[in-house]
Amino acid sequence: MTLTIRIGTRGSKLAMVQTNYVNEILNKEIQTNKDIDTEIIKIKTVGDKDQNKKLVDLGLGVFTKEIDKSMLLNETDIAVHSLKDVPTLWSDELIIKAVPPRESYNDLLIWKKNRKLNVFQDDIVVGTSSIRRAAFLEIRYPNLDVKLLRGNVQTRLKKLDDEEYDAIIMAEAGLNRLNINLEDYNYEVLNMLPAPAQGAIGIATRKADEEINEIVELLDDKKTHLEVLAERNALKEYGGGCQAPFGALAVYDEEENVLSLTCDLVFEANGKNVLVSKEGFVYCDIDDFEKAADLGKNLGKLLKSYENEVLGINNE
Numbered sequence: 001m002t003l004t005i006r007i008g009t010r011g012s013k014l015a016m017v018q019t020n021y022v023n024e025i026l027n028k029e030i031q032t033n034k035d036i037d038t039e040i041i042k043i044k045t046v047g048d049k050d051q052n053k054k055l056v057d058l059g060l061g062v063f064t065k066e067i068d069k070s071m072l073l074n075e076t077d078i079a080v081h082s083l084k085d086v087p088t089l090w091s092d093e094l095i096i097k098a099v100p101p102r103e104s105y106n107d108l109l110i111w112k113k114n115r116k117l118n119v120f121q122d123d124i125v126v127g128t129s130s131i132r133r134a135a136f137l138e139i140r141y142p143n144l145d146v147k148l149l150r151g152n153v154q155t156r157l158k159k160l161d162d163e164e165y166d167a168i169i170m171a172e173a174g175l176n177r178l179n180i181n182l183e184d185y186n187y188e189v190l191n192m193l194p195a196p197a198q199g200a201i202g203i204a205t206r207k208a209d210e211e212i213n214e215i216v217e218l219l220d221d222k223k224t225h226l227e228v229l230a231e232r233n234a235l236k237e238y239g240g241g242c243q244a245p246f247g248a249l250a251v252y253d254e255e256e257n258v259l260s261l262t263c264d265l266v267f268e269a270n271g272k273n274v275l276v277s278k279e280g281f282v283y284c285d286i287d288d289f290e291k292a293a294d295l296g297k298n299l300g301k302l303l304k305s306y307e308n309e310v311l312g313i314n315n316e
């Protein structure tokens with residue numbers, strides 16, 4: 001009997017590029033096994049259906065919930081997600097089994113055609129729908145004024161051309177994956193930490209599905225997996241969702257066997273937004289996922305207790 005691995009995905013261009021890539025590397029792994037094939041199933045999520053509301057008002061897992069549900073209902077077997085969109089608090093039955101090599105984690109400020117202003121001198125209107133980006137901009141780039149911008153990568157570039165934004169913010173990973181050439185635009189890398197796992201793809205499976213887990217695990221890039229585990233556990237322990245003003249970046253040095261993690265958090269104290277930053281590192285092997293998770297949890301906890309202390313909240 002032939003085993004068909006059904007791959008659930010959003011239908012957006014970026015999601016399809018990511019899913020086709022995963023399908024390709026998956027088929028490379030199973031090419032010797034004639035009894036396995038794959039099928040791609042497109043699923044609409046809340047985030048695809050509602051293109052106007054603020055993301056924060058759509059709730060948790062806006063780009064993932066329906067896809068995960070289809071796995072739980074046994075309508076699909078694996079899911080290809082942008083890992084930064086996957087909630088850190090998730091179904092007990094599902095697991096991110098593999099994380100292929102990461103793309104760029106940078107956020108770019110992309111200027112309207114023929115326009116480039118000085119980010120520290122001119123008053124600038126910037127489009128984004130991300131709370132994290134808005135919060136870090138307010139502190140690092142006080143001249144940048146945020147105006148809501150929703151839509152997939154192509155829509156957002158089109159709105160930059162057509163509407164009243166001087167610039168917009170996008171993840172470099174999405175642009176690279178879509179092969180979008182920015183030569184007509186000016187752009188610069190923003191000085192802010194990325195969302196946890198930005199630029200990484202997460203392949204989700206049902207925990208109990210041993211046969212499929214064995215195959216999917218072959219697609220795992222241990223270095224990337226280790227890094228995103230630290231980042232996502234920091235956010236999880238801090239207690240924020242994917243819309244928290246929380247940035248995290250972990251880097252594993254394969255020569256020194258050191259995993260380092262930096263986390264930035266913005267929170268409001270006495271009517272003013274403040275930014276706090278914490279750093280840590282741990283010596284660990286490339287497959288020591290537990291140590292990576294613990295590093296993340298420790299920094300997340302540290303940030304939470306710092307915030308509580310400043311806000312005068314006693315959490316004992």
Ligand SMILES: NCc1[nH]cc(CCC(=O)O)c1CC(=O)O
Nearest residue numbers: 082084170171173174198199200
């Ligand atoms: N929230 C939407 C989203 N989810 C993943 C990406 C692309 C980059 C990535 O894989 O992190 C984007 C677009 C963006 O943030 O500009």
